[in-house]
Amino acid sequence: MIYPPVRLRHSLKKLPHKLKKLVNGESVASARRHTLRLLRPNRFPLEPKRIIETIDAQGFGQIRQRYGVKGPSLDWPKFLDLERWVDINIRRIREIELDLARPKRILDLGCGAGYFLYIAQLLGHKGLGLDLDQLPMFGDLTRLLGVRRVIWQIKAFEPLPDLGKFDLITAFLICFNRHKQANVWGVPEWEFFLDDLAKHLAPRGRVWLELNQEHDGTFYTSELKEFFQKRGAKIDRHKVVFNSGLLSPVSTSPVAR
Numbered sequence: 001m002i003y004p005p006v007r008l009r010h011s012l013k014k015l016p017h018k019l020k021k022l023v024n025g026e027s028v029a030s031a032r033r034h035t036l037r038l039l040r041p042n043r044f045p046l047e048p049k050r051i052i053e054t055i056d057a058q059g060f061g062q063i064r065q066r067y068g069v070k071g072p073s074l075d076w077p078k079f080l081d082l083e084r085w086v087d088i089n090i091r092r093i094r095e096i097e098l099d100l101a102r103p104k105r106i107l108d109l110g111c112g113a114g115y116f117l118y119i120a121q122l123l124g125h126k127g128l129g130l131d132l133d134q135l136p137m138f139g140d141l142t143r144l145l146g147v148r149r150v151i152w153q154i155k156a157f158e159p160l161p162d163l164g165k166f167d168l169i170t171a172f173l174i175c176f177n178r179h180k181q182a183n184v185w186g187v188p189e190w191e192f193f194l195d196d197l198a199k200h201l202a203p204r205g206r207v208w209l210e211l212n213q214e215h216d217g218t219f220y221t222s223e224l225k226e227f228f229q230k231r232g233a234k235i236d237r238h239k240v241v242f243n244s245g246l247l248s249p250v251s252t253s254p255v256a257r
């Protein structure tokens with residue numbers, strides 16, 4: 001989405017809806033999406049019911065029995081609400097435009113149950129998850145879904161293992177940054193992490209990060225926001241997206257500019 005300057009925004013208010021879309025560039029984007037959809041006609045349909053039908057219902061039922069709780073949960077069993085999480089992950093897939101993209105190699109950090117990679121795989125992408133091995137429920141779910149997973153603990157100032165190159169690296173509801181802890185990652189930790197991530201990214205690769213809300217209701221400090229932007233990120237609330245690689249630290253340093 002391109003945001004027009006304030007004065008233009010005022011005049012836009014007076015324009016009819018369709019004309020507004022044109023000025024905003026929305027029509028161009030939607031025409032692009034429409035064309036790409038036509039170019040990829042045999043893709044698996046992104047409909048919750050069709051996706052859920054592909055999952056072994058008996059196997060899922062056993063996992064639900066093993067780890068489920070009565071009623072809604074705010075804790076880990078919430079990930080057993082299949083309809084809800086399939087919906088959430090369809091939204092993620094559409095937003096990243098994986099439904100329109102050519103097959104990509106995707107690394108999902110903190111992959112949890114693996115729903116995101118599962119749906120991406122239905123669309124022809126190749127996924128690899130990375131996660132802790134703390135919750136047997138996530139182990140059982142990723143196995144059931146056939147999502148490959150590397151067991152690894154992401155730590156501040158420690159590089160990721162060599163897993164090859166990826167066209168897209170994602171992380172949703174991020175916890176590996178010491179979320180809600182006193183030593184939640186600041187600029188130095190993120191700087192090391194992004195520098196390292198760049199080594200795992202194919203040319204023109206994308207990085208899509210979604211942060212979790214901290215105790216004070218924020219997702220990042222203003223200092224961290226500025227740092228992400230200097231590295232080329234587009235920020236939309238909790239979403240921090242690097243569309244074409246991760247700018248090297250040299251180009252973000254004030255001396256180099």
Ligand SMILES: C[S@@+](CC[C@H](N)C(=O)[O-])C[C@H]1O[C@@H](n2cnc3c(N)ncnc32)[C@H](O)[C@@H]1O
Nearest residue numbers: 110111112113131132152153154172173175176
């Ligand atoms: C809130 S869950 C989100 C799961 C999934 N990304 C989603 O949005 O559905 C956070 C995930 O991050 C993983 N995680 C937390 N700390 C981690 C660390 N230091 N290294 C790797 N994974 C971590 C957890 O095991 C869990 O799977």
